[in-house]
Amino acid sequence: MRQYRQCLSALVLCLSATGLQAQQSWQTVSEHVDFIEQPAKLRFYDSNQVLIQGEQCALLVDAPGEFTQTEVFIAHLKEQLRVPLCYMLASHAHDDHLLGLAMVQKHFPDAQLIVHQSLGENFHLAHEQLNERLDGFAKSLALSQQRMESLSELEQQPWREKIARAQTRFKQWQALRFSSPGKAISQPTELDLGKLKVELLPFAAHTQGDIAVLVWADKLLVGADMVDTLPYPGEANYQAWLMALEELSQLPVTQVLPGHGSVLVTSDLTKPKVWLEAIVAHVKANPSADVATLVAEFPKHYQPQGDELQQRAYTMFLEAGIKRAKHTLNKKG
Template sequence: MLFLAPLSHAAVSWETINANIQFLKQEDKLRFYDSNQVLIEGKKCALLVDASGNFAGVERLVNDLKKRLKTPLCYLVATHYHDDHLLGMAVMQHFYPDAKLIVHQRVNDNFSVYQKAFTNQLDNYEKSIELSYQRLANIAKEDQPQWREKLELAKKRLFRWREYQLNAPQIAINKSKTLDLGGFELTLNAHAAHTNGDLTISTNGGSVLIGGDAVDWLPYPGHGELKSWQALLKQYINDSKLSLIIPGHGGTLNRAQLKQPLLFLTAITEHVKNNKGQTVEKLVLSFPESVMKPYTEETLNKKSSDLFLQAGLIRAKNTK
């Protein structure tokens, strides 16, 4: 049943970073398929970083926020344009229409593309429901009622989601911007790293960094600005004030742990540079095993790192 998979995700776990920051961590088995979120709350305002591409999950988050928030939700921040960080903002905007969406200037410039992506995702959900109905006849008769009930629920959700819209951002950031949530300040910074339009957030006097996918331990380089990304990671590694890093996927990190993604990205660019003319297949086979070793110790890491490596090599080959 194709459509039901994205509806069955477990809820995120809430982890307290400090009095102002809550880390909404995606469950481990989904860490490469869906994103973390971060809730920051001051005395006057709250800000949410990223929204899952699983709309049912975002609706659960809305219910949690209604119980937890002590102040208005004033801002929504998409760290970049990928579906699992941006598209769920349509759900948040429906329930919090006064919250201002903040994105990188490059994301803002191309926002009609992502609005179309939101519509396309709903269209794909609808096609998936139709296919699942067609396949009901192949399921044992005693199991059909429960699957039919699930599909009816899926139809109701899709009908509801059709009312949502991904509305244009109100704030676009080209360099940096500081916000005061009421006795608690944070600074949003624009980068070209994981994509050409990343936002990171620095708080607590520079000791806490909310870095999105730019600081993932296993980084996806398929859309990356690889050279500037490496420079950014080096900057963070050498920042003595920085003590806690919240990535877009996986658990919290420290500065030393960023050496692994830096090694991975650097090895990709160097491997392509030193083996010009080789096919991607040959580059994969000759890629240094020592770089990949930390990613082979867990099945999901291994599976994802193989895909990410290939995507990174293609990106490096196509980058002038």
């Protein structure tokens, strides 16, 4: 999910507005696996992580994309590791999963970064994303500073300290750089963590390069954004995604860990599937309708009953999904 990037136009204000100080929750979900879930109010802004530990090695899937969260996350990670962190894996290239891994690399320089081949071949995009984020911070800080200076001396007081803190952080982050991936996969790949084998499954579904992780011994699947109950379909490969969900739902697993939201069970995989199918069917059935009409006329029973945040995400994701489906169908002619 990316809208929190818009938030960065006023970093300091934004940090307080979204309550980004909120804590991630570390949950031990099986013998070898910890699930690190974002607080509910941040579930559309930042990603969940997964830590898998064998007897010799640990594998981390994704890192929080919001850097203050990443710092907190890394401190916890160091406490939770029972074995060396040998691998870190980017489930896909979206900034809320990928960018924090640059900070994890700084703390764990010996851990090998694993990515999908499509990201590996275009890794300059990861560097660009990171630079863009850092430029965004610089601009936000300058803007916050300007805004503060326009206030009276008394009104400036509470902001002064916040901005100074943000500046200190920003200086540390400025030096962040990605190290190149150690492994880029395009085929199912087994990884031995020491008496624990995990399987990395590459797909082109939610993006051009997704990786799911199967932990056979624990009957657990790490599906990231591919399995979210309300997934972002703006870069969807619909056909491949639907096939992937079908394939994943056949696996002998009991728990499914999404990129956003709480722990799922296998039967929850029908939720994204049904919604994505409905988008494609709706666009196909109304080939001459424009995006606004398609959004307005999309069957209302798919609208989730959740809080305001969920409603906003739903509308935004639906529009992105409809645009993407129109684009895909037009290309096919």
